[in-house]
Amino acid sequence: MNDPAVLIAGAGPTGLTAAMELSRLGVDVRIVDRAGAPSATSRALGIQARTVELLRPRGVGDELLRLGNRANATALYATGGKLTEIELHRMASDFNYVLLLDQSETERVLTEQLGRQGVKVERGVEVTALQQHDDSVAVHLRAGDGQSEIVRPRYVIAADGAHSVIRKATGVSFEGRQLSHSYVLGDLSLTGDVPEDQLSIFLGRRGFLAVFPMGAGRFRFMATDPDGLTGDAGDPTLAGIQQLYDRTAALPARLAGLRWSSRFRINSRHAAHLRAGRVFLGGDAAHVHSPAGGQGMNAGIQDMVNLSWKLALVLAGRARPELLDTYESDRLPVIRDLVTMTERATAAFNSTSPLAHAALTRLAPLVLARIRLQRKAADRLGQLSAGYRGAPLSADGGRIGKLRAGDRIPDAAVVTVDGEHRRLHDLLDLSGPTLLVFGDDEPLRTGLSTAVTVRRLASAPALTADPAAWLLARPDGYLAAAGTAADADRLRRWVKRWLTPDTP
Ligand SMILES: Cc1cc2nc3c(=O)[nH]c(=O)nc-3n(C[C@H](O)[C@H](O)[C@H](O)COP(=O)(O)OP(=O)(O)OC[C@H]3O[C@@H](n4cnc5c(N)ncnc54)[C@H](O)[C@@H]3O)c2cc1C
Structure with missing residues (x-):
């Protein structure tokens, strides 16, 4: 077997998403899993709105939507009857529900898509050890028949679950x-x-x-x-x-x-770092927590959507290697927040103190009687509000309307310069940044990399009324930077900082 550019250990939802994304982006990958057959044990059920938004344009969302059962609310009851409900239909997404599907089915759908992209999971093959070198990682693999092999990928993704052998080999602590x-x-x-x-x-x-x-x-x-x-x-x-x-x-x-x-x-734990040299940790290898809210698998999938475009651009020589550090600076705060939130929810739901129980059952209906808080709770459960504000990749990124750099870009209705009525998410390039420009795009093109796709818009009323606005969208649908014609330097700074200059 050849040395792939990226070796992925683990074919759970996290590893499968990484393999699917990277192979779609033209990266040579191998994905191995210790288990001889796909897991039949049932764990994650809830596929959240943000995950559907991300998986749909990547070829698997429609099948998941076809198979899953939709729950439009999370209802809370006390022994006396219904207290209140979180109205998921208030989520700011077309997928304003939680999609319930057995994890083994989700994994099957991802594996089939991966197969269509020409990658087969190597089952019964486990990572036993690794050593990092300047330009590669030596990964020791052992197959079920006892055969061993050393592969030398440029990068490794540890998606090998909560007891990750790779995380232990890198010495990254698992705090909690x-x-x-x-x-x-x-x-x-x-x-x-x-x-x-x-x-x-x-x-x-x-x-x-x-x-x-x-x-x-x-x-x-x-x-x-x-x-x-x-x-x-x-x-x-x-x-x-x-x-x-x-x-x-x-x-x-x-x-x-x-x-x-x-x-x-x-x-309830998370890794102290998500990157150790050429190794990236994701999914349960990087964070485990209570199933309250059905967040874990979704977080693992979103880890890999965050990492994959960065790895693909760096491997293709189109982005600076520092871009890879932003996987940790983007995702670690989101993960910390998730671990804290699920711990709190678990403690509140499980408290056997009569006082705490009375407080929860009285407070929940009062809090959720407010529409604003309903929306907030629904967006949070759907993982729509998690974003990367304040992270280095969003630094100096400015804003457009209410959106700040690092925020998820909503799937707003837009009109292109050709008069076509489209949805914003359909206009995003899934392999590199997309510059969406209202008005004259010529001044913005100076110093722009060919890694950036330019699309011209006539209007997007939900986003801005400024006829000279622009926004730079990342392939994972978050706002990289925004401004008006007067802020062209901001765009140039972002491009210069993260992308490599085009070779003439
Ligand atoms: C009861 C329960 C309910 C849950 N409900 C939800 C929910 O509703 N929503 C949600 O989002 N999450 C939920 N979760 C969490 C979710 O199941 C996990 O977050 C998810 O499985 C993590 O996926 P993963 O790919 O990171 O890891 P895993 O699914 O653990 O996959 C890791 C893979 O790595 C392989 N492996 C291990 N070691 C090696 C090695 N050395 N070499 C090669 N391969 C290796 C394993 O065989 C395995 O296939 C729930 C969890 C539990 C326990």
């Missing part, structure tokens, strides 16, 4: 702790009053319980069990789960058809 709660999980059918178009969360005085509708009467059940109603060892039984349900859930239901059940504990 194990949370005390143990969770019960089950896949079952449910007959009763539980709606199939919402996530239902029941806040009990002794722990919480959530049911996720998977479509066709199937539900995923997840609960804490502080009093051990389901026992404390072995897979929970249907009778035990029903007992837990009856004690906590405000909507009566009969549970049946248990396909599988299990227990798990949660760690």
Whole structure:
């Protein structure tokens, strides 16, 4: 086998996204996974709006949308009845719901797309060790048949999960702790009053319980069990789960058809760094946390969408190597925030203190009665509000309307100079920055790299009314810089700082 430009360890959602993105961008990749077959264990269910926005133009979103079940709200109940709900339809996205799909299905869809792009996952092959050199990494691979091999890629992506061998080999610390709660999980059918178009969360005085509708009467059940109603060892039984349900859930239901059940504990940790020399850490190898809010897999996918265009441009000699440092400076603050947010939500939902329970059940309806806070909560769950303001790649980037450099660019309706009515996201180049210019683009072209695609717009009322405005969009749909004709120097500075000069 050849030495690829990038070796990806792990074919979970993170590694598969990296392989799909990099191969789409023309990078020679190999992706290996220790497991001999795709994982059948069910974990992530929730695909968030931002993930759908990013995956759709990359060829897999429509299939995920076809397969998944849509939940339009997250409803909160106390034992006495419904308290309130987070109205996901208020999200500022076309995909204003959470898409529920078994992680093994999401992985299958990603693997099939990868296959269409000419890359096959090498299964039963594990990374056992690595050494970093000036221009490559020596990666030791061992196949299931005992054969070993050393490959020398220029870069390595560690997507090898929470117990990452690669993270340990690089010496990057994994800071955090194990949370005390143990969770019960089950896949079952449910007959009763539980709606199939919402996530239902029941806040009990002794722990919480959530049911996720998977479509066709199937539900995923997840609960804490502080009093051990389901026992404390072995897979929970249907009778035990029903007992837990009856004690906590405000909507009566009969549970049946248990396909599988299990227990798990949660760690809440993140890597101190996302880059160690030529190695990049992403997904669970870089962050693990409570499943509250269904964020983990989504974060891993978005890690790789952030990293891949940067790696591809640097490998093609079109961007400066420093661009690779911005993977960590973009993503680490988002990850820290996610770990804190999920820890807080988990602590609030699981508190067995009567005072804390009373505060939560009284406060939640009051807070969520405000439309502004509804929108904020929905955008946060959908990972639409996470962005890179203040990061080096957004520094000195200016603003356009309410958007600041580092923000996600909304999918606004625009009219091109040719009079075409389009959506902004459809105009973005997914391989390099796109300069969107209202008015005369000639003054902005001086010193511009050919890595930048230029598109001329006549209007985008939701973004700006300034006829001389421009904005520079990154391939992952975040604002790199913006201004008006008078700020042409800002554009030139961004291009000079991050991209390499064109060779004549
Ligand atoms: C019960 C539960 C519910 C969850 N619900 C959600 C949810 O609703 N939404 C959400 O976003 N997230 C959720 N998550 C989190 C989500 O499952 C993970 O964040 C996601 O699987 C991470 O993907 P990954 O590709 O980074 O790692 P993994 O899925 O762990 O994949 C790592 C891969 O690396 C391979 N590997 C390991 N070591 C090596 C090696 N040395 N060499 C080669 N290959 C190796 C493994 O075989 C594996 O295939 C949930 C997690 C749990 C436990």
